[in-house]
Amino acid sequence: MILESKKQIINFVNEYKKTLKVKINKSKFSNLKSWEVSDKNIRHSSGGFFSIIGLDVKTNYGNVFHWQQPIIKQNEIGILGFISKIIEDKRYFLVQCKTEPGNINFVQLSPTVQATKSNYFQKHGGIKPHYLDFFLDVNKKVLVDQIQSEQGARFYKKRNRNIVVEVYEEIKLKNNFFWTSLESLVDCLQIDNLVNMDTRTVLSSLLFIDKKLTYNPSPDFGFATKQLLHWMVKLKCNYELDTNEMPLKTLDSWVFSENQIKHISEKYFKVIPVQVLIEGREVKEWCQPMIESAQSGLCAFIIKKINNKYHFLVQGKVECGNLDVIEMAPTVQCLTGEYKGIKSEMLPFLKYVLNSKNKIIDNFQSEEGGRFFREENRNVIVQANEDEAFELPENYIWVTLSQLSFLITFNNIVNVQARNLVSYFVTKEDVYG
Amino acid sequence: MILESKKQIINFVNEYKKTLKVKINKSKFSNLKSWEVSDKNIRHSSGGFFSIIGLDVKTNYGNVFHWQQPIIKQNEIGILGFISKIIEDKRYFLVQCKTEPGNINFVQLSPTVQATKSNYFQKHGGIKPHYLDFFLDVNKKVLVDQIQSEQGARFYKKRNRNIVVEVYEEIKLKNNFFWTSLESLVDCLQIDNLVNMDTRTVLSSLLFIDKKLTYNPSPDFGFATKQLLHWMVKLKCNYELDTNEMPLKTLDSWVFSENQIKHISEKYFKVIPVQVLIEGREVKEWCQPMIESAQSGLCAFIIKKINNKYHFLVQGKVECGNLDVIEMAPTVQCLTGEYKGIKSEMLPFLKYVLNSKNKIIDNFQSEEGGRFFREENRNVIVQANEDEAFELPENYIWVTLSQLSFLITFNNIVNVQARNLVSYFVTKEDVYG
Structure with missing residues (x-):
């Protein structure tokens, strides 16, 4: 099945949803079957999947220099993979309609495969993800293969492998899969909460695809990149980030009850236990902890033509789960606090963004529905x-799209929120410059 | 003072050494003034400088999947900085003859400044390092500015800032400093244990200096780099590294006595307490723990012309202190074990290297004399x-010198042993290709 338009x-998504029955209920920690809740952490009894741990954070960045919080720990590098195929001279991507407990609207567009190693080895039950073998086959042609960070405020050094493989053979499609083009997929970003976060991050790596662009599209590219790296080095040396794992139960200012872990201020987020039932061709039933945000956040880029080339205003940001201090x-990235009530001078460019009459993009997009409970942020x-x-x-520094795209090929330089915004431009050659 | 030859x-070094009196004595832990030795760790009483901690290591790489060891922890990013100046159309670097307790021959050639933040703020006494202000001055012209890793088997995620600034003004030289050219400095690598490790790592970043090379010296450079990154991503996904700090005193298989911490097998290394007295223009006296290697190691590259370009045979190696799994x-890199007695099939290419009749480089070079007690490795x-x-x-993969040089501009990709070997080629344009 090839779908040629938004x-x-x-x-297709609406028809597929009719075949599904989804029940998501908030529950009690004591009802979390297959999960062990202790003073130290909340972990899956298989030892795999993910856990919720406590983290003590010290930094000289921002306005708060010391805090403690729950955070998701997942050592495994998961796969976010698209299968791609040229059909009648046009490139298509195999998209999955994926149902996840945290998804707004239940079903969102996902990469062909989203899988952790626990998934491959079926550590927490369930069946092996469809099409996974295409990504484990070393003989496949690999178009993109990058390790990328996840949300640094919620995940402790978590990363995924963003991978796109090209196939030549016929593939038999399951009922919730379809082929579509990059253009149609990018069009779908105009719909709130339709394209899931994992798809958006892989999209951001496709800027080079099928273009004759190299690492050196302009004569001053090398010099500009060196300047960018110098800027990052300075920030990494100036900002300190000292994180230490600690028992969940002794976190300062966090309150535990049988149905949630929340901050005493009611801000930031809660950890909640959730029961999931998804009935379609297969019946899936499980429990898991999820993160429920206290508010909807904002991620925004200011872009501007400088010397006739679009530049993105990037900030070097410390987040507690970052592997390497800053990304x-x-x-503007305001996810963990309430941006609507904040004093605008606390957050550079917030007022400018909110007041701008020239918002060329303005959508709500979802965070990953496997961990985050109905979290949407304004993009x-x-x-x-x-x-x-x-x-x-x-x-802060101005960066071109081609530089961002280049830096995305290295891991842990461009954060997931920036990559997700970049995904809007993956087909916009005029912005690429 | 400009010195124009090896x-x-x-x-100059020999004359300078005559002005010095150096006494280095192994001591007892209880005599380590200003250091606190506890079950948990050995730390400086200022909280700065460095500490020796215990580390539990689990990995699926190599032949040993689980072990424990002492390791040096130093969160601060130190500065390894050269001042550079064009004098009569020729570029010179300001070199320091630096005396360090672990140095073979006591005095070795060092960058203009080697300093940790504890040094800047004089946390452990002593005076502020000479010429430090040149590197803190944001208005200086920066030629090189890179964060680089240190030995992953001995340091826990430690990094330094490799920085070169260019000056135009007259600089008054202290008696243990001189100007020399890149060529003369590289010539000095032919002398065993003369150019210290910190100099060698900064040298490795100078391949681009004053050349018209860009990030894209050949048409297939971008493609080759993408292939290299793909290779690294695969390794990072396949190899697991799970490290956890633990109390020093409960390390499995390590024995404590009043004058050393050693492995029960007598292999690997010891932690020893050292008393230092250096009398020159200033008198410096202090105590510190140091690492004493159980043997001399081997670091070797096989290089080979492929398509008329020199390629270096690189391995992706997991070391327990690595920030990002592999570098x-x-x-061949054999530092922590005895390579002379090892079965050669255990270590790929060891036999080839040892038996080769075409060793174009064969020297002993020192590890950093501030932490390592008279450790030299065969390069x-x-x-x-x-x-x-x-x-x-x-x-394993073949990599050109220009690719290595390019990747060195990003942090935590090329390890310190590889960078040190690359430093031999910094003036060899024929190898650069």
Whole structure:
């Protein structure tokens, strides 16, 4: 099945949803079958999957220098993989309609495969993910293969492998899979909460696909990249991040009850136990802890033409789960606190973004539905006029899309929120510059 | 003072040594003034400097899947900095004759500044390092600025900032400093244990200096780099590394006495307490723990012309202190075990390297004298014939010098042993290709 437009895709998703019955109930920790809840952590009894641990964080970045919080720990590098195929001279990607407990609307568009090693080895029951073998086959042609970070405020050094393999053979499609083009997939980003986070991060790696672009599209690219790396080195040396795992139960300012772990201020997020029942062709039933955000957040880039090339205003941001102190983040990234009530001077460019009349992108997009309970964040791209001047704090810098795209090929440089916003531009050659 | 040859440099070092009196004595842990030795760790009473901690290591790499060991922890990113200056159209670097307790021959050639943040703030006494301010001045022209890893088997995620700044003004030289050229400095690598490790790592970043090379010296460079990154991603996904800090005193198989911490097998290394007295223009006296290796090791690259370009045979190596699972290491890196007695089939290419009649480099070079007690390792480059075929294990790959040089600009990709061997080639444009 090839779907050639956003409209066809929406119809397909709606038809597929009719075949499903989904029940997601908040529960009690004591009802979390196959999970062990102790003073130390919440872990799956297989030892695999993921766990919720306590983290003590010290930093000289931002306004709070010491805090403690629950965080998701998942040592395994999972696979987020698309199968791609040229059909009648056009490139298509195999998309999965995936049902996840945290998804707004239950079903969202996902990569062909989302799988952790625990999934491959069926550690927590269930069947082996469809099409997984295409990604384990070393003889397949690999178009993209990158390790990428996940949300640094919620995951402790978690990463996924973003991978795209090209196939030539016929593939028999399961009822919740379809082929579509990059253009149609990017079109779907215009619909709130339709394209899941894992798809968006893989999309961001496809900027080079089928283009004659190399690592060196302009004569000053090498020099500019060196300047960018110098800027990152300075920030990594100036900002300190000291994190230590600690028992979940002794976290300062977090309160435990039988149905949630929450911050005493009611801010940030809760850890909640959830019971899941998904009835379709297969019946799946399980329990797991999830993260429920206290509010909807905001991720925004300001972009601007400089010397006739689009530049993205990037910030170097410390997040407690970062592998290497800082990553490049959007101009405004406000997920863990309430941006609507915040004093705008606390967050550079927040007021500018909210007040801008030139929002070229403005959607709600979902966080990963396997861990986050109905979390959506506003994704905004604001275009500034060429003659607007901005005064940049030391941890902000203008970066072209081709540089971002280049840096995405290295792991742990561009964070997931920035990559997700970049995914809007994957087919926009005029912005690429 | 400008020294224009290896001979002049050796004379200068010898004259300087005559002005010094150095006494290094092994001592008892209870005599380590300003250090706190507890069951948990050995730490400086200022909380800064460095500490010796215990580490539990689990991995699926290599032949040993679980072990425990002492390791050096130092969260601060130190500065290894050279001042550079063009004098009469020629580029010079300001070299320090530095006396360190672990140095073979006491005095070795060091960067202009070697300093940790504890040094800047004089946490453990002493005076502020000379010329440090040149590196803290944001208005200086920066030629190189890279964060680089240290020995992954001995340091827990330790990194230094490798930085070169260019000056235009006159600089008054202290009696143990001199200017020299890159060529003379590289010549000094031919002398055993003269150029210290910190100098060698900064040298490795200078391949681009004053050359018209960009990130894209050949048309297939981008493609080859993408292939290299794909190879690294595969290794990072296949190899697991799970490290956890633990109390030093409960380390399995390590024995404590009042004058050392050693492995029951007498292999690997010891932690020893050392008393230091250095009398020159200033008198410095202090105590510290050091690492004493049980044997001299071997670091070797096999290089070979492929398609008329020199390639280096690189291995992806897991070391317990690595920030990101694997880094690119020399073809043979055998520091922690005894390579002379080892069965050669246990270590790929060891026999080839030892038996080769075409060793174009063969020197002893020192590890960092501030932490390692008289540790020298044999540094070898073996050139293979163009028609020699090698069968490569999955974690080995041929890489050009320009690719290595490019990857060195990113942190935690090329390990310190590989960078140190690369430093031999910093002036060899024919090898650069």
